[in-house]
Amino acid sequence: MLAAGDLAITWGDNPHYWSRNSIEDSRFPEGAELLSVCWFEINGSISTCKLSSMTRYKAYLVFKLGARFYGFTNERxxxxxxxxxxxGLQRTVFLHAEVEDVQNDYRYPVERGDGWLELELGEYFNERGEDGQLEIRIFHFDGSWKRGVIIEGIEIRPN
Structure with a gap:
């Protein structure tokens, strides 16, 4: 798993927009809490040589909705x-939706057994264990302000 501290978060080093601190129930010493941004972008990467060959992997954003969550409801x-x-393949996901659209291939958060939410971001087949970087990107910009998402990290696991 790529911890929040290992991710490149746009404006993530600016304490006006993001808070980096310990988070209850996290397996990592530090998480990232969105205070307020209108440009939401998270990037992570891992060397494919760390992944098993001939294996399909899925990447998941692991997060919580904080008490001050705002701005993502029904937002693609x-x-x-x-x-x-x-x-790569771009996919539409929702961090929070009042109603799920089952007719489209959208992804929605699922609650995990540990109390966190996970959101499937995409998948990758590591054929021969190529020496490269697997890149994961989550992006949303519409000019409206958002807040209250608590990021634990991005989990990459065999499908």
Whole structure:
């Protein structure tokens, strides 16, 4: 799992927009809490040589909705999982939705047994264990302000 501290979060080092601190029930010493932004972007990467060959992996955003959560309800967020240097497949996901649209191939958060939410971002097949970077990106910008998402990290696990 890529911990929040290992992720490149746009404005993540600015204490006006994000707070980096310990989070209850997290397996990591530090998480990231969104205080207020209108440009939401998180990037992470892992070397594919750390992944088993001939294995399909899925990437999940692991997060919670804080008490001051605002701005993501029914908002489409774009997610991409790709090998560096390739285009990859962009997928529409929702961090929070009042009603799930089952007719489209959208992804919605699922509550885990540990109390966190996980949101499937995409998948990757590591054929021969190529030496490259698996890149994960979550992006949303519409000019409206958002807050209250608590990020634990991005989990990459075999499907």
């Amino acid at each position: 967020v774009e997610a991409t999982v790709r090998l560096s240097g390739t285009e």
